Amino acid sequence: MSVQNKPVNQKAWFLILPVFICVAFSAILPLMTVVNYSVQDIIDPERRVFVGTEWFVQVMRDEDLHAALWNQLKFSLAVLLVEIPLGIALALSMPATGWKASATLVIVSLSLLIPWNVVGTIWQIFGRADIGLMGHGLQALGIDYSYTGDATHAWLTVLLMDVWHWTPLVALLAYAGLRSIPDAYYQAARIDGASKFAVFRYIQLPKMRGVLMIAVLLRFMDSFMIYTEPFVLTGGGPGNATTFLSQYLTQKAVGQFDLGPAAAFSLIYFLIILLLCFILYNWMQRLGQSEKEGGHD
Amino acid sequence: MARIDLDLAHSYKPNPAQDSDYALLPLKMTFEDGGAYALLGPSGCGKTTMLNIMSGLLVPSQGTVRFDGQDMTRATPQQRNIAQVFQFPVIYDTMTVAQNLAFPLKNRKVPEATIRQRVGQIAEMLEMSHQLDQRAAGLSADQKQKISLGRGLVRPDVSAVLFDEPLTVIDPHLKWQLRRKLKQIHHELKLTLIYVTHDQVEALTFADQVVVMTRGKVVQMGTPDALFERPAHTFVGHFIGSPGMNLLEAQAGGGALHIGALSVPAPRALPEGALRLGIRPEYLALTEPGRDGALPGSVRQVQDIGTYFLVTLDVAGQTLKARLSPEAERPAVGAAVGLQVLGSHTCFYKNEELVA
Numbered sequence: 001m002s003v004q005n006k007p008v009n010q011k012a013w014f015l016i017l018p019v020f021i022c023v024a025f026s027a028i029l030p031l032m033t034v035v036n037y038s039v040q041d042i043i044d045p046e047r048r049v050f051v052g053t054e055w056f057v058q059v060m061r062d063e064d065l066h067a068a069l070w071n072q073l074k075f076s077l078a079v080l081l082v083e084i085p086l087g088i089a090l091a092l093s094m095p096a097t098g099w100k101a102s103a104t105l106v107i108v109s110l111s112l113l114i115p116w117n118v119v120g121t122i123w124q125i126f127g128r129a130d131i132g133l134m135g136h137g138l139q140a141l142g143i144d145y146s147y148t149g150d151a152t153h154a155w156l157t158v159l160l161m162d163v164w165h166w167t168p169l170v171a172l173l174a175y176a177g178l179r180s181i182p183d184a185y186y187q188a189a190r191i192d193g194a195s196k197f198a199v200f201r202y203i204q205l206p207k208m209r210g211v212l213m214i215a216v217l218l219r220f221m222d223s224f225m226i227y228t229e230p231f232v233l234t235g236g237g238p239g240n241a242t243t244f245l246s247q248y249l250t251q252k253a254v255g256q257f258d259l260g261p262a263a264a265f266s267l268i269y270f271l272i273i274l275l276l277c278f279i280l281y282n283w284m285q286r287l288g289q290s291e292k293e294g295g296h297d
Numbered sequence: 298m299a300r301i302d303l304d305l306a307h308s309y310k311p312n313p314a315q316d317s318d319y320a321l322l323p324l325k326m327t328f329e330d331g332g333a334y335a336l337l338g339p340s341g342c343g344k345t346t347m348l349n350i351m352s353g354l355l356v357p358s359q360g361t362v363r364f365d366g367q368d369m370t371r372a373t374p375q376q377r378n379i380a381q382v383f384q385f386p387v388i389y390d391t392m393t394v395a396q397n398l399a400f401p402l403k404n405r406k407v408p409e410a411t412i413r414q415r416v417g418q419i420a421e422m423l424e425m426s427h428q429l430d431q432r433a434a435g436l437s438a439d440q441k442q443k444i445s446l447g448r449g450l451v452r453p454d455v456s457a458v459l460f461d462e463p464l465t466v467i468d469p470h471l472k473w474q475l476r477r478k479l480k481q482i483h484h485e486l487k488l489t490l491i492y493v494t495h496d497q498v499e500a501l502t503f504a505d506q507v508v509v510m511t512r513g514k515v516v517q518m519g520t521p522d523a524l525f526e527r528p529a530h531t532f533v534g535h536f537i538g539s540p541g542m543n544l545l546e547a548q549a550g551g552g553a554l555h556i557g558a559l560s561v562p563a564p565r566a567l568p569e570g571a572l573r574l575g576i577r578p579e580y581l582a583l584t585e586p587g588r589d590g591a592l593p594g595s596v597r598q599v600q601d602i603g604t605y606f607l608v609t610l611d612v613a614g615q616t617l618k619a620r621l622s623p624e625a626e627r628p629a630v631g632a633a634v635g636l637q638v639l640g641s642h643t644c645f646y647k648n649e650e651l652v653a
Contacts, residue, residue, distance in 0.1 A: 187354050188387035191374045192448060193404035202389040202400075 031270075037263035055264035065265065067240055068248040069272075072224060075159065075244060079223040080216060082163050087170025087215065088208070092200070094175055105175075108168045120232025123161045127233075147234060151241035158230045158242050162223060170215045177211035178204060213284045220280060224273055245269055299456040299489070301328040305360025305370075307346055313358075320346045322513045323360070328457070328491060330365075333483050335504035336493045339536070343513040344493045348459050351491065352381045364456055381459040382449040385466060386441035388433045395420070395429040398447045405452070419447045422482060438466045446475070450482060457489035464499065476503055497537050509533045525577070526642065531649045534575050540607070543581060543617045544646070545574040545638065556638065557613035559592050564639050565653050572652070575644040581619040582637040583608070583628060591635030596628045612636065 038056070041049045059065060090108070095101045114122070127147045129135040138145035147157040181203065189199045227246040230236065236243035236251075243251075249269060253262030306323040313319050321343045328334055328351075336344040349355040350362060353374040361370045369377050380401070389397055398416045407415075420426045423443045428436070433444055442463060449458050460479075464472045480503060483490050494500050500507050501521040508518045509532070516530035517523075528534035528542060535541030548555040549567040556574060584591050594612040606621040608628060617636065621628075628634060645653040 182385070184383045184385060184387050187381070188383060188445070188448075190354065191352065191379065191381045192401040193375050194400070195404065198404065202391060206390045 034263045034266050037259050038267055039260075041260050051260065055260045056268070059261050059265045059268065064240065065248060068243050068245050071155075071240070071243065072245045075155075075226070076220055076223045078159055079162055079166075080219055082159070083167045083170050083219055084212065084216060086163065087167050088174045088212075090167065090171035091174035091178055092204070094171070096179065105172070108171055110168075111165050112168050112172075114165070116228035117232050119161065119165050120229040123157065123164075123229070124233050127157055149238060151238055154234045154238055154241045158233060161229055161233065162226065165229070166219060166222070170219065173211045173215045174208055177208035181207045209287075213281075216284065217277060217281060221273060221277060224276070299364040300330045300366075301351060301457060301489070302363040302366070303327075303347070303351070303360075305350065305357040305362065307343075307350060307355070307357045307359075316513070319513045321350075321357070324515050326508070326515060326518060328489060331487050331489055333480070333503060333505045334489075334491045335500035335507045336491065336510060337495070337497060337500040337507050337536075338510035339495055342510040344495075344510050345461055346513075347510075348381070348461055348491065348493050351457070352379045352459050353377050354381075378452075378454065378456050379459065380449040380452060380455045380457075382445050382461065382463045384462045386438060386445045388436075388441050388444050390432075390434040392433055393430050394425060394433050394436075394444060397433050397444050398429075398451050401448055401452055415451055415453065419451050422450075422478065423447050439468060439471055442466055443475070446479075450486070450488070453486070455488060457491055460490065460492040462494055463492075464494075472499075479503065497539075501537070509536065511536070527644060527651065528575065529651045531573060531575065531646050534577075534644070534646075538577055538579075540578055540618045542575045542577050542644075545576075545612070545615055545617070547572045547574045547645075549645075554639075556592060557615075559590075561590050561639065564643070565645075567645055567653050568647055570647070573646040573649075574638060575646055576638050576640075577642060578607070578618045578620040580640060580642040581617065582640075583619060583621065583625075584635040584637055586633040586635045588635045590637070590639065592638050594634055594636050596630055596632050596634060599627060599630060610634070610636065 039050060039052060041051045041054075043049070094104050094108070111119075126132045127135045127145075129139050129146060135145055135147075144150075145153055147154045185203050185207075186199065189203060194202070225246055226244055227250070230242045230244060231247060231250075234242045236247045246269075249262060249265055252258050252265060304325045305321070306319060307321040308319045310318050316322060336347060338344050346355065350357050353369070353372055353376070356371055361368055363369060364377060374381070389400060392400070395416055398419055399412045402412045402415060416429070417426070420429055423446065425440070425443060425447070428440070433441065436444070446460075446463060449460070464475060467475060476499065479490065479492075482488075490503075492500070492503050494503075501524070505520065506518060507521055507524055509516050509524065509530075511532045517528065517533045519529075524533055524537050528537065531542075531544055534544065545556055548570070549563060549572050550569050552563050554561050554563045554567065554572075554574075586593055592612055594610045594617070596608060597611050597616075598609040600607040600609075601623075605623060606625070606627060608619045608621055610617045610619060619636075644651055
């Protein structure tokens, strides 16, 4: 049957209707509400003025936003640079079989089960100089550590907390990737006289590419939207040292009740994440493709 | 290059009590330097276990492995300097074909010039010279397996090259070609090659010496000819050949041989008691019914296989097969015939072992 005389069948629209309704209520309608706010100045429930792109212009020129965005990019980059290699290293050192494997899996995933705000509280106590193990220990070592007073300390503590909380996720994904490598590869490598590093570089890393891509995307998106933990731990301070994008947004929307600028910024935020994920994903796809390039004759 | 002596047994269970607990029953055998061997047997007979013990991927639970008299039981594959090719292609995805072939040499710090020359030589043998700079990941399964074979053959100084059913994933027409290639490489490089397979054609065409195994036991080691003419065990008889050897219940006593209703003078000195008579379908001749010394039977089925007729016969409740040349007269189904079962090619077995 050629394309021309294919029968016209509109039943498909009916079949995708449920999905369409779900997506409409869960994503499109809320997003449109935000779009609605972003182009109006709401003075009170009765009085609102259409302002066009004014809020967008204002938000884009906001120095505080630039600082938060820069802070956010640094933080997400640091998260990826620390958590991905650390997660791989952790996965490589985890036992492959037996009860030890199950026990390790449970222990490793423990931190993933803790709610975000509890994680913040744990580290708040952990880092205190008077009663916290880490804070007290660092003080005892002669380091004047204070996550409430020192901007660098605060930033590093938030990073450390995120590493503690989420590296296991990367480790679990990498571990799953490692377990899917057939034994014959390791046997062949032994026969070929490959060193441990060569096994990692030429077998394990290429075979983990798929899961690592997912790990990078997940960790990037999540860290880019981080809110609860720094909010509980530092409240964004000291100063603006740990104010990331979502916290800045909340201050605008809920703190100052500037719904217009906050809505405009939400949309920009959303587009930034979308754009960065798009770039990241395509870059990693390209990376994988170039490895397969020239394969067909 | 080395002579490999095995004197061992292996069990995957910690305390083997009976024969079935062993993957390899106690055995003693020698692979001579420069020989082409095949380990032949059905799945689960222990042939891959034996191969992994030789390569050093597995340590036998008892006994020793010697290379040129030197104890290598616990040596790593690296120390044994052995090459092995696996059933499914193993290639390094991120490397080109040339880098794949060079990998075993590179890991052993072979000089760059030698590597290039060696890789070129092997690529030429495998007809992959034009693909050397391609990524290995995108190639077809056939070509990937050729790379695996190449990696096994690239080192000139190996003790032995072990093949674990390497042609399973290869197309039939390429199989012939690659098998011939291996044979040719064996002549050129004089490497010791040990080839595991469950395919008798593969084993018989590849090897000078075939080791037939079943249930963790080596039942016969010999030339393809010996396995065909004088199977040392009934298993070898019916496993090798297409179809396998006919086995008939018989009784020997007082210088006579009784096969069903037929009694004839014993053709050779036979041990007394229950025996099994083995005759290959190729040697089973059909004669007139009632001829002297012929076993009475009837034709049940005649199949035209193209190059021969395969005749299925009924003899006192037992089924025999005979291969007749297409020039012979095609027997009618249901016809009564006489079967000439005794001759120089007839073998006699007692307790599954060849006795006469």
